[in-house]
Amino acid sequence: MENDHRPTIPTLYEWAGGMQAFETLFDKFYDKVVVDPLLEPILRHMSPQHRLHVAHFVAEVLGGPKLYSETEGSHFEMIKKHLSKHLTNEQRKRWLHLLLDTADELKLPDDPEFRSAFLAYLEWGSRLALVNSQLDEINEPPDVPMPSWGWGVPGGPYRG
Numbered sequence: 001m002e003n004d005h006r007p008t009i010p011t012l013y014e015w016a017g018g019m020q021a022f023e024t025l026f027d028k029f030y031d032k033v034v035v036d037p038l039l040e041p042i043l044r045h046m047s048p049q050h051r052l053h054v055a056h057f058v059a060e061v062l063g064g065p066k067l068y069s070e071t072e073g074s075h076f077e078m079i080k081k082h083l084s085k086h087l088t089n090e091q092r093k094r095w096l097h098l099l100l101d102t103a104d105e106l107k108l109p110d111d112p113e114f115r116s117a118f119l120a121y122l123e124w125g126s127r128l129a130l131v132n133s134q135l136d137e138i139n140e141p142p143d144v145p146m147p148s149w150g151w152g153v154p155g156g157p158y159r160g
């Protein structure tokens with residue numbers, strides 16, 4: 001729009017620091033997972049690509065490139081990976097807390113706007129993983145779209 005001087009609102013993906021930020025976040029996170037007594041038993045058989053796939057999945061949901069859905073999997077495939085895993089809420093909470101600790105250590109943006117949107121997505125996604133892990137078959141169509149998460153009520157990052 002002409003004469004519109006409002007700053008462009010970055011995606012959550014851009015504000016977090018782009019793909020390198022997500023790849024590093026999940027790399028350091030899974031280093032913690034594999035030595036965590038609650039999580040190691042359920043993730044000890046994950047593939048070498050697991051951490052990269054989850055990084056690309058989350059990056060895509062938060063507005064990044066469609067790397068996961070176009071070359072590595074789909075939302076349907078992701079849901080399938082959690083079936084019959086019988087995760088507990090204790091494991092879910094540990095997964096979430098280790099990820100948030102890693103985000104702090106790596107100094108991801110910590111403005112209230114970004115962190116509340118990031119946490120809302122992770123809370124939602126991890127609770128869906130928990131629900132799906134109790135099922136033995138998937139109740140979604142194979143072409144179920146990737147979720148797309150935005151800033152929510154704050155509408156954009158903290159600008160001071």
Ligand code: HEM
Nearest residue numbers: 042045046050053054057078081091092095122125126129
């Ligand atoms: C926002 C939340 C989550 C997302 C986006 C997510 C994403 C993914 C993705 C993309 C895969 C497939 C990786 C691959 O292709 O190798 C996967 C697999 C898996 N996830 Fe999650 N996940 C989430 C939450 C959780 C939680 C909370 C747990 C456990 C507490 C969990 C446990 C697992 C397990 C056990 C697998 C299968 C690993 C295997 O192949 O052996 N996930 N997840």
